Amino acid sequence: MKKYMKFAGAVICFILLCACAFIISHNSETLSDYAKKEPEIAYREQNTPKADADETQETVAAETERDLINDISVTKTTIEAGAAGENGEEMNELNLYPDRTVYQPDFYYEPLTDDLKNRITGVSYKEDCPIPYEELSHVSVLYVNFKGNTSTGDIICNKAIAQDLVEIFYELYQADYQIEQIRLVDEYGADDLLSMQDNNTSCFNYRTIAGTNRISMHGRGLAIDINPFFNPYITYKNGKQQVSPVGAESYADRTQPFAYKIDENDLCYRLFTEHGFSWGGNWNHSKDYQHFEKKTDAS
Numbered sequence: 189m190k191k192y193m194k195f196a197g198a199v200i201c202f203i204l205l206c207a208c209a210f211i212i213s214h215n216s217e218t219l220s221d222y223a224k225k226e227p228e229i230a231y232r233e234q235n236t237p238k239a240d241a242d243e244t245q246e247t248v249a250a251e252t253e254r255d256l257i258n259d260i261s262v263t264k265t266t267i268e269a270g271a272a273g274e275n276g277e278e279m280n281e282l283n284l285y286p287d288r289t290v291y292q293p294d295f296y297y298e299p300l301t302d303d304l305k306n307r308i309t310g311v312s313y314k315e316d317c318p319i320p321y322e323e324l325s326h327v328s329v330l331y332v333n334f335k336g337n338t339s340t341g342d343i344i345c346n347k348a349i350a351q352d353l354v355e356i357f358y359e360l361y362q363a364d365y366q367i368e369q370i371r372l373v374d375e376y377g378a379d380d381l382l383s384m385q386d387n388n389t390s391c392f393n394y395r396t397i398a399g400t401n402r403i404s405m406h407g408r409g410l411a412i413d414i415n416p417f418f419n420p421y422i423t424y425k426n427g428k429q430q431v432s433p434v435g436a437e438s439y440a441d442r443t444q445p446f447a448y449k450i451d452e453n454d455l456c457y458r459l460f461t462e463h464g465f466s467w468g469g470n471w472n473h474s475k476d477y478q479h480f481e482k483k484t485d486a487s
Contacts, residue, residue, distance in 0.1 A: 285298060287299050291355060292354075294329070294330045296327075297325045297351070299324075299347075304344075308374050311374040312378040314395075317407075324347060325344070325350040327342070327343040327357075329341045329343070331366075331370055333369065334366055336364075339370075341369070342370065343370060343391045345391045346392070348482075348485070349409075352482065355463070359459055365455055367389050367414065367415060368415060369386070371390065372390065381433055384433035384436075386417075389416070390413060391412040393407065395407050410482055411479060414478055414480065416478040417435070417439070418447070418448040419450045420439055420478065421476045421477075422474060422477075442475075442477070450467075450477055451469070452469075460480040465481060468481075
């Protein structure tokens with residue numbers, strides 16, 4: 189009898205031990221589970237003596253709080269420094285060029301400097317030019333050239349359209365609209381034909397309309413030609429088509445698709461017309477596909 193009692197007691201003890209083990213394993217969190225929830229703390233506890241575990245958790249919490257404060261401080265400092273830098277650059281530019289109007293970085297206009305006046309006098313600004321220097325502005329813009337690179341362009345225009353031009357050329361630049369070059373026509377001796385043959389985009393060039401005493405819109409700085417070689421000036425004499433510049437004849441047929449063509453679907457056309465310019469491509473008796481002009485009080 190005693191033998192059976194001992195056996196029953198052993199069985200009961202074994203059952204109780206199994207039950208305890210099941211409860212402990214079911215309710216306990218493994219290191220793997222804990223590590224997934226708190227990877228940094230679990231890693232430190234795994235490599236820290238048990239006696240230091242509580243201290244480690246306090247240290248991690250303190251470091252986390254300090255890092256958060258530092259992040260906020262650095263972010264604030266960076267923002268303030270950036271703002272100060274931008275304001276500083278603007279203040280320096282205003283101090284150096286008080287008459288300059290900046291639309292966007294590298295897109296601005298200003299009155300003609302003495303150096304620029306000397307450069308154009310006797311060239312695009314003829315000796316008999318009745319347009320006062322004060323009526324003209326120097327416009328500086330960025331543009332994407334035919335190689336896909338960013339270049340700086342210089343334009344002299346009537347001050348009445350200077351704001352229009354910086355806004356238009358900024359939008360063209362943002363859209364990666366390609367223009368081969370934007371140089372003063374003075375680099376070609378103020379010869380329009382040479383400038384057009386070189387596909388140069390330009391604006392002011394004092395001259396009268398052929399056969400008249402009227403000053404042209406270019407002569408007032410109120411017209412600009414864009415990529416002129418690909419967008420030629422077309423007239424008809426005795427029923428025969430004449431294309432300017434020479435060599436651009438293949439671009440006279442506007443029904444054909446080709447690069448750099450200005451038409452009513454072109455971004456350049458849309459931007460200029462939105463700013464109140466008219467397009468020479470809409471003329472009836474001749475077609476000047478490169479040409480945009482704006483009538484103002486100055487015209």
